[in-house]
Amino acid sequence: MKRNLILTAILFAQIVSFGQSEQTSVDSSKACFYIAFDALKNMLEGKDSLNYEKAVFITENAYYNNAFDYNVFEKTLDMQASLIDTISENARKDYLETHTNMKLYEQKMLVLNAKNWAIFKYITDTTLVFFDHFIYYNEPYNYSADDPYGSTKWENTQVLHLLTGSEAKGNCYALSVLFKIFSDRLKSDARLTVAPHHIYIQNRNGKGDFYNVELAARSFPGDGSIQTLTYTTKTSIMNGMAQRMLTNKEAVALNLIYLAKGYEHKFNDNTNDFLLQCAELAFKHDTLSLNALLLKAEITENRLFKAMQENKITTLAQVKKNTKTKELLTSYEKQLSNLYKCGYREIPKDIQRIIYARINHTTTGVFLQDKTPNPFKEIGANQRYATLSGGLFDEMHENVDSIEYNHALLNTTNGKIIRFLPFDSTLEYKADPVVFAWSVDPLAAKYPNLSPYVAFADNPIFFVDTDGRDIFPTTDFKKSNYNKAHLYLMDNNSVYKELLSKYENSPSFNLYLGTNDKNIPAGRGGYTIYTYKSKLFNGKETSTSAETKEDFASSQSSGDITLWTFYIEIHEATHAFEPLNPAIAKKESKKDPSLYGQNDHEAFSALIDKTISSFAELSKDLNLGWSSDQIKEVSLYGTENSKMFKEYIKGLSTTNQTTFKEEKGKYTTRVKDLLSKTVEIPSK
Amino acid sequence: MNYPAAHFYFFRFSTFAARIIKQRYFGCKKAKFANPHYLVMAYIYCILTVLYFADNCVAQTNETFFEKARKDAQQGVPQNSPAWDRINELKMMRANSPGMESFYDQQINQIIQLYSPDSYNSNSAQDIIDQLNKQTMQAMGYNPPSIQAEIRASQQNQVNGKPPALTQQEKQQQQITDLLSDVNKTEPATSEYWKAPDFAEKEKPFYNALNNIKKQLDGEKSLSVKDAYYEVEYAWGDIFLTKKEYDNEVKKSVAFIKQWMIENKLDPKNNLSLHLAIQKFMTDTLSIGKNNYIEIQGIKPTTHLPFYYDYQDFKAEKDFRSYHVTKGFATGNGQCHVLPLIYACIAEALGAKFYLSYAPLHSFIKYPDNNGNIHDFEVTTNWQISDQWYKDNLYVKSLAEKSRIYLDTLNRKEIVAGALLDLAESYKEKVGIADGKFISQCVDCAMNYFPDKKANVDGWKLRSQIAAVKLNRLVAKKEVKTLSDVEQIPEAEVLLDSINTINLQMENMGYEEVPEKAYEEIMINCGKCKNPKLLHVNNLEKRNLFIPLTTEKP
Structure with a gap:
């Protein structure tokens, strides 16, 4: 009776709490932000060790109510960093093969250079890596060209979203941060650099000089291009606010801005004290932080507008009469004139439209105007003037009479706001001045030979293929006979392509075939289900790998192994199309380990038509001259456990009046003879 | 309880x-x-x-x-x-x-x-679960892929197996080896030629020039870019123009420009008008003394031909005098060193406000407009150019701009201090680095006038060359073969230290050598000439740009 009473009490409490759950969930998710704030504060104040990767995770996780596990995040990055390391090592070894007389210093620089190049390649291009007995197929991370500021979807600024999102999309901040995280892990010394409106990477070339890397546009613009596109003045370069490489601490401090912005986007609250706290802490640890100053100014503006709305004030004259709004106005004016003195210029709206249209490959809403300066205008003369952008952008804006900041038009001589601008409805996309995320593209293509990665004969602008039609296999991958077969099938065999396309198109797909494992006992193919990416974050298994063994082929036949490798590839690809449920596999194998895979080949037999047509195509391509019966027999090879196979042999034995064993033996020799034929893989 | x-x-x-x-x-x-x-x-x-x-x-x-x-x-x-x-x-x-x-x-x-x-620390529980799963799978006769813990370990091994990350020391060693091999080509390592009796005679004109320029900088003499460069070129000897001819050349140019401005109704007090006139004067064919084919009284009708780019010897390899301003005035041609200085001499005489600016392997003119913006004028090609263009095309980093070694606005005093560095360069070319005293004096004096007393690449380069020459001699004297042996010599330590500090200093200021490919490209562009006639002109031949006109009706 007593127990019952207690239970009722608990139930009651739960019912009551259910009514309040909405409010409390908001509160607890706000608490996540406060916790993240404290964690970053501890790092910055030296109470905790400075860890950039962790800082990024903490910041972004708060947005998701701390739903992600840091351990899992780390492991995902571990895996990807290992792949990048493999790509870089292959490239480095290749380079050393042809350049034998390298000095020690140059060799060491090459290590760094190769690593940075590999990170660049991994992020921007489709790569095929052979690592730890598996082949990993990686699709590039994409640039969110339609939402560079995360205004419509804040997730676009996050690394977590890049890693887990179905589109693997992010803005230039997310991409650069990912680059920096990989670089920190591989110790390749790449730095995060801030320009007004933009964040990018600088890393060293083979000589040790720094180059700008633009991940969104996959190019290497000079400082002049970035200066032009981001409306940077000489003043801000001279005082160190613009185009500044961040130290680790400053990079961690930058996270506070994104924490504040995440809070703003999540709770739709742009005047909260928490935002101000973030800005102030960021400014305290990075006094040159333009983002912090801009965030502060933005909060003041938002508060001013809120106060105006509350007091039903619309004109500037009324603002000056009300004590509260007047106070906010003076503080805002002060902040804006300070920004002007620091050399910060907001990109004018018309230029914003040009850039936005350009990165989205459209021309809508763009009005072009020649912005070439003419110093002799006042004396009525005109001399020819060369600008970097050919007059497309204003390159001389050191001193201007009035300037727009957010929704205010500032008179630069007396530091007073002239008027407030209407919320521009013609500009569909809202650019957020606090979030530095512009893409730098238009001028960069002009100087393609300026690449930090020349050692690898790699000019990314021309060779990167983001659709993945032309994948980039690492060299050791190209060398192996097995892999040659794989690449050949990928390029030429439509059925094979179809079989694997399922995984290629799957969003979180990142790998498939494995090979060359010395530990797989000879005479055994097989496949296993394994994911490293999606599983970690979503708990779902969406990708599959099939593993085979080159030695396996040679163990089956003393002759040529080329056809054997084709056979294995097609066989395992068919498996990959309809993977066995791992739970069933486990259950089966518990009963009898030798039965593992029986179900597997039952599933396989349902797809036998696909295998047959794939072999038919191969036979035609390589002029093997196999009859349809021979093609069928090759397709069936290796499915001894299945009913279908047994029936086929039984059928043969009844017609030939032999025993099952005899017929099976005959069959095996027939297929082995077929597959031991010598062929050459045609080069592309 | x-x-x-x-x-x-x-x-x-x-x-x-x-x-x-x-x-x-x-x-x-x-x-x-x-x-x-x-x-x-x-x-x-x-x-x-x-x-x-x-x-x-x-x-x-x-x-x-x-x-x-x-x-x-x-x-x-x-x-x-x-x-x-x-x-x-x-x-x-x-x-x-x-x-x-x-x-x-x-x-x-x-x-x-x-x-x-x-809460944010990784736990090993997942690793243990992974490990157990793997063991189960292995028991089934399958070899599952590596678990994360193994991958981490293998990654660690990989990193350990590779060459370690670059150290600052190795970079320095490389820089020093490069520097020594460069120096070895020009300076004999064993001869102590500066102790020869006639050496003082050779040095004398250079010391004279140094003292005279120093007087300008100290304020004893009035500041003049024109005079400072005359001193430098006089010290070299074999000069194209006498001082009187040189002064006269500038005077004539100034008079011509002033007259042209009057005829074209330009305000001589307006800085912009002055610059427009100088730019026209240097790059265009202008005439004065004629108004609608009617002679203006008191003015000799004259035409002035533009200066042209010296395609023959822009690196001053054939004749060092190709670097001389006097040669520019005498022959009417020059490259990106001479032409901006000619502009500077004329602008100085006209009282216009101007600056000189450096870019890697290049110099040009900057001038302010009346809105406080500063524009760049490329004298060699007659283009107004934006800073951003220079940055991308001549490989200038923002860091270099920030530390004011490139794209800076050098005033007249700084230009004169720069003349001292040119003097040191001439000395090096004519008599060699010798004991380095003279060059050190020049550099030390000049550096005081540049921003932060350090923002000049050429000065630092000269300093490191002196140290390298001394080191080279020491190496030859002690007959050591490897750099690690050099480090054992106590006297060498000071020199090595100084070279390393200089290199670090330059790196911190954002100095980088222009990429090889880019350098080639720039040089090809320098040699490209649209007017084939100019390729065969004798660039050292004296030529008067002022041509008297006879008044004839067309």
């Missing part, structure tokens, strides 16, 4: 224990309970009683739940964190809503748990 239950048992058993003890020690007649087993039980109850009281006393002084929570949480977070506000808020709500205590406690606990320092 459940206190009400304890109370209940306590009272029940304490009476029971008391009874047994009473029987045992006070000789109660009912011996039924006087069993040793009961006795032990009784003692235990007694001990429990004592413990219960003791526990109760402690419980009285115990901290409240929140204080305890606060204490726990303080392990990882500062006391005045925003999360405390939330906790306090919850505390209030807890106090105001009786019956909801447990719910709020849970909420508060959640926050505190998140605060615990372990």
Whole structure:
């Protein structure tokens, strides 16, 4: 009776709490932000060790109510960093093969250079890596060209979203941060650099000089291009606010801005004290932080507008009469004139439209105007003037009479706001001045030979293929006979392509075939289900790998192994199309380990038509001259456990009046003879 | 401990224990309970009683739940964190809503748990689970892919197996080896030629020039770019123009420009008009003294031809005098060193406000407009060019701009100080680095006038060359072969240190050598000429740009 009473009490409490759950969930998710704030504060104040990767995770996780596990995040990055390391090592070894007389210093620089190049390649291009007995197929991370500021979807600024999102999309901040995280892990010394409106990477070339890397546009613009596109003045370069490489601490401090912005986007609250706290802490640890100053100014503006709305004030004259709004106005004016003195210029709206249209490959809403300066205008003369952008952008804006900041038009001589601008409805996309995320593209293509990665004969602008039609296999991958077969099938065999396309198109797909494992006992193919990416974050298994063994082929036949490798590839690809449920596999194998895979080949037999047509195509391509019966027999090879196979042999034995064993033996020799034929893989 | 239950048992058993003890020690007649087993039980109850009281006393002084929570949480977070506000808020709500205590406690606990320092640390539980799974799969005859822990370990091994990351020391060694091989080509390592008796004679004109330029910088003489460069070129010898001819050339140019400005109704007091006129004068064919084919009284009708780019010897390899301003005035051609200086001489004489600016392997003119913006004029090609264009095309980093080694606005004093560096360069070319005293004097004096007393690449390069030459001689003298042996020589240590500091200094200022490919491209562009006639002109031949006109009707 007593127990019952207690239970009722608990139930009651739960019912009551259910009514309040909405409010409390908001509160607890706000608490996540406060916790993240404290964690970053501890790092910055030296109470905790400075860890950039962790800082990024903490910041972004708060947005998701701390739903992600840091351990899992780390492991995902571990895996990807290992792949990048493999790509870089292959490239480095290749380079050393042809350049034998390298000095020690140059060799060491090459290590760094190769690593940075590999990170660049991994992020921007489709790569095929052979690592730890598996082949990993990686699709590039994409640039969110339609939402560079995360205004419509804040997730676009996050690394977590890049890693887990179905589109693997992010803005230039997310991409650069990912680059920096990989670089920190591989110790390749790449730095995060801030320009007004933009964040990018600088890393060293083979000589040790720094180059700008633009991940969104996959190019290497000079400082002049970035200066032009981001409306940077000489003043801000001279005082160190613009185009500044961040130290680790400053990079961690930058996270506070994104924490504040995440809070703003999540709770739709742009005047909260928490935002101000973030800005102030960021400014305290990075006094040159333009983002912090801009965030502060933005909060003041938002508060001013809120106060105006509350007091039903619309004109500037009324603002000056009300004590509260007047106070906010003076503080805002002060902040804006300070920004002007620091050399910060907001990109004018018309230029914003040009850039936005350009990165989205459209021309809508763009009005072009020649912005070439003419110093002799006042004396009525005109001399020819060369600008970097050919007059497309204003390159001389050191001193201007009035300037727009957010929704205010500032008179630069007396530091007073002239008027407030209407919320521009013609500009569909809202650019957020606090979030530095512009893409730098238009001028960069002009100087393609300026690449930090020349050692690898790699000019990314021309060779990167983001659709993945032309994948980039690492060299050791190209060398192996097995892999040659794989690449050949990928390029030429439509059925094979179809079989694997399922995984290629799957969003979180990142790998498939494995090979060359010395530990797989000879005479055994097989496949296993394994994911490293999606599983970690979503708990779902969406990708599959099939593993085979080159030695396996040679163990089956003393002759040529080329056809054997084709056979294995097609066989395992068919498996990959309809993977066995791992739970069933486990259950089966518990009963009898030798039965593992029986179900597997039952599933396989349902797809036998696909295998047959794939072999038919191969036979035609390589002029093997196999009859349809021979093609069928090759397709069936290796499915001894299945009913279908047994029936086929039984059928043969009844017609030939032999025993099952005899017929099976005959069959095996027939297929082995077929597959031991010598062929050459045609080069592309 | 459940206190009400304890109370209940306590009272029940304490009476029971008391009874047994009473029987045992006070000789109660009912011996039924006087069993040793009961006795032990009784003692235990007694001990429990004592413990219960003791526990109760402690419980009285115990901290409240929140204080305890606060204490726990303080392990990882500062006391005045925003999360405390939330906790306090919850505390209030807890106090105001009786019956909801447990719910709020849970909420508060959640926050505190998140605060615990372990919340972001990786745990090895997942690793263990992975390991077990793998073992199971292996037992089934399959070799599953590596688990994360293994990958981490293999990655660590890979990193250890590779060459270690680059050290600053190795970079320095490389730089020094390069520098030594460069220096070895021009300076003999064994001869002490500066001790020869006629050496002082050779040096003398250079010292004269140094003293005269120093006087300008100290304010004893009036500041003049024109005169400073004459001193430099006079010291070299074999000069194209005498001082009088040179002065006259500038005077003539100034007079011509002034007249042209009057005829074209340009205000000579307006800085912009002056620059427009100089630019026209240097790059265009202009005529004066004629107004609609009618001669203006008192003015000789004259035409002035433009200066042209010296395609023959822009690197001054054939004749060092190709670097001379006097040669520019005498022959009417020059490259990106001479032409901006000619512009500077004329602008100085006209009283226009201008600056000289450097870019890697290049120099050009900057001038202010009336809005406070500063524009660049490329004298060699007659283009106004934006800073951004220079940055991308001549490979200037923002860091270099920030430390003011490139794209800076050098005033007249700084240009004259730059003349000292040119003097040092001439000295090096004519007599060699020698003991380095003269060059050091020039550089030390010049450096005082550049921004932060250090923002000049050429000065630092000269300094490092002097040190390298000295080191080279030392190496030859001691007959050492490897750089690590050099480090053993105590005198070499100072030199090595100084070279390393200089290299570091230049790197910190954003100095980088122009990429090889880019350098080639620039040089090809320099040699590209649209006018084939200019390729075969003798660039050292004297040529008067002022041509008298006869008045004829067309």
